Amino acid sequence: MLQTDISTHQALCLHCEHIASVDLKTCPVCDEPLHQRKVNAYERTLAFSIAALFFFIPANFYPIMKTVSFVDYQNSTIMEGIFYFLEHGEYFVGTIIFLASVFVPILKLLILFFLLHSVKTGSQWKLSEKKRLFKIIQVIGKWSMLDIFVIGLMISLVQFGKLAEVTTGFAALSFAIMVVLTMIATESFDTRLLWDEKENNI
Amino acid sequence: MGIILLMNETLCCHGCGLMIEDDASASRLHCPRCETCVRKKVGSIENDLGYALAGLILFFPAMTLPIISFKLADTTLVNTMFTALPYFYKDGYLILSILVFFTSVFAPLIQIIISILLFAPLYEGKRPRFIKPYFKTLHFLNEWVMLDVYVIAVLVSVVKLSDTSEVIFGSGLVMFILLTSFSFLLSQSFSPSKIWKAYYAAN
Numbered sequence: 069m070l071q072t073d074i075s076t077h078q079a080l081c082l083h084c085e086h087i088a089s090v091d092l093k094t095c096p097v098c099d100e101p102l103h104q105r106k107v108n109a110y111e112r113t114l115a116f117s118i119a120a121l122f123f124f125i126p127a128n129f130y131p132i133m134k135t136v137s138f139v140d141y142q143n144s145t146i147m148e149g150i151f152y153f154l155e156h157g158e159y160f161v162g163t164i165i166f167l168a169s170v171f172v173p174i175l176k177l178l179i180l181f182f183l184l185h186s187v188k189t190g191s192q193w194k195l196s197e198k199k200r201l202f203k204i205i206q207v208i209g210k211w212s213m214l215d216i217f218v219i220g221l222m223i224s225l226v227q228f229g230k231l232a233e234v235t236t237g238f239a240a241l242s243f244a245i246m247v248v249l250t251m252i253a254t255e256s257f258d259t260r261l262l263w264d265e266k267e268n269n270i
Numbered sequence: 271m272g273i274i275l276l277m278n279e280t281l282c283c284h285g286c287g288l289m290i291e292d293d294a295s296a297s298r299l300h301c302p303r304c305e306t307c308v309r310k311k312v313g314s315i316e317n318d319l320g321y322a323l324a325g326l327i328l329f330f331p332a333m334t335l336p337i338i339s340f341k342l343a344d345t346t347l348v349n350t351m352f353t354a355l356p357y358f359y360k361d362g363y364l365i366l367s368i369l370v371f372f373t374s375v376f377a378p379l380i381q382i383i384i385s386i387l388l389f390a391p392l393y394e395g396k397r398p399r400f401i402k403p404y405f406k407t408l409h410f411l412n413e414w415v416m417l418d419v420y421v422i423a424v425l426v427s428v429v430k431l432s433d434t435s436e437v438i439f440g441s442g443l444v445m446f447i448l449l450t451s452f453s454f455l456l457s458q459s460f461s462p463s464k465i466w467k468a469y470y471a472a473n
Contacts, residue, residue, distance in 0.1 A: 070303065071289040073282050078289075080282040083409065085463045087282050097466055099402060153430075161429045164422070196304040199285050203306075210416050213373065217416075217423030218430070220354030220370050223361070225340040225347050225431060232342065236361040244369050255413065260287040263304070 074264065079104040109258035110187055116253030117180045123246035124173065131237035133219055135226075145239060146170060146215065168214040169243070176205045176212075176250050180257065187261045199259050206254055212247040216240060281308050313459040315392050315468050321456045322385035328449040329379060335442030337424060342435045350442060351375055373416040378453050381411045385456055392468045401469055405462070412457045417450040 073080055078087050079102050081095040088096055095102045106112075131143035144152070146169050153162030179201050185191075186198060219240050226234040281290045281299070285306030292309070293299060299309040336348040351374060358367035384404050391398040398404060424446075428437050 072287045073289065074287060076289055078282065080284060080287075082284065083405070083462060084466045085284075086466070087280065097470075098405070100406075156433065158429055161426050164426060195286070199304045199306065210373075210413070211419055211422075213416055213419050214423050214426070216366065216370065217374070217420050218426050220358065221338070221349055221423060221427040222430065223357040224349050224353035225338070225427065226342075227347060227357070228342055228345055236358055236363050236366065241363050241366055244366055248369070251413065259285050259304075263286040263288075 072263070073104060073260075082106075105260060105264075106256065106258040109256055109261060110184065112256035113180060113253050114184055116249050116256060117177055117184070120173075120246045120249035120253060121177055123242045123249065124177070125242075127239050127243035127246050128170075130239035130242065132215065132239040132243065133222065133237055134235045135232070136235070137232040143237065146243070165215065165218075168211050172208055173212050173246060173250065176209065176254070179205050180250075180253055183257065183259075183262070195262050198262055202254075202257065202259050209247075209251045209254055212250070213244070216244050216247075283308050310461075312461045312464055313455075315389050315464070318385060318456060318459055319389040319393050321452045321459070322382050322389060325378070325382040325449055325452040325456065326386060328445050328452065329382060332442055332445035332449040333375060335445060336440030337442045337446055338428060338440055339438040340431055340435065341438065346438075348440065351446075373414055374420050377411050377415045378417055378449070381408065381415055381453065381456065384408050384411075388465070392465070392472060395472050397469055397472045401465075405465060408460065409462070412460055415453055415457060417446075417453050421447060421450050 073087070073090075077090045079090045079092075080087050081098060081100060081102055083100040084095060084098040086095055086097040088102060090102075090104055092102050094100065128146055130145065132146050132149065133144055135142040135144065146165075150162050150166045150170070153159075153165065183198060183202060186193075219234075219236060222234045223236060226232055281292050282288070283290060283301040283304060283306050285301060286304040288301055288303045290299070290301060290308060296309075297311040298307060300306065301308050333351045336350055339346050339348045341347075355367040355371055358364075358370065384407055388398050388401065388404045388408065424443070431437050
């Protein structure tokens, strides 16, 4: 039988990668609190994911950027911004923005809910693939901030008084909060939970 | 005591909790059950110190020199890392300006400074005085340094503005891209076990 940290009564310190007995309260190497699994990983991930989901709605339906110029006044949501690029033939940038601000956030939340469901039911289906999915959302997490930085650059570069002006919309705030909440949710999750059910059954 | 403790014969996979026999001859080791990389080859403390010092030198020019400028009807607007922040604030989104400041200015600076404070004594074979708070901060910040995202944001903005009028690349852009590279290398070679091994080997 495979030996795990639970079956051998040991805990891995996530701060210094030292393995100590599970009976110790703090890590003998770095003095950080020692836990076999991240504390309340399931509940915390669920809570932050649901909170992020709430912010996803205003982030997509409110204007993210307002453009005022002497010819027109334009409120644009995230999707309108993407269509603007596609209409003007900028397929590369349009795709980047679409991936970073629509596709990736939805994908991240879906994967998180899928993993939580998998932990809850103790499903043993393709565990290492699920682990890989988690690794992917961990890496791409911060790339959703792209849109916020683009707005930052736009509002500081397009300030020509009555001629043209760009201001921030409410969606930018919702979007940024959503990204941060998803990142915290991802950090709170513990992939070891996926395997734990298996050991309890043996 | 610490040295003995850190010479683990077995490793524990942080992806699935499996106990794995350490194979010292392999430079990389993957978990047989979930394929998580449990030991990777990372650069030395010396490399890390080099990246951090290079980052420190580049930091101030990258932050203060203009990154891109935009020209429309005789007016030229210049963008540095700080220019967006007051506009976010003026539009009523204080949290956004704090968030952008934190991820693109504050986090990289603290990452670089703490790396120097941590790696300089270790490189000389001494123990840094406040290793625990340093280590904890560094561990936390690695996730929140978003300079690389900012580089792509600059690219997107250039495309967005270029059909309206002229976009001029500033001298800060090169500094900024270099700073981003060093900060990325610093995050990539971050290894808890390496730092703690060096700490316990020093006296």
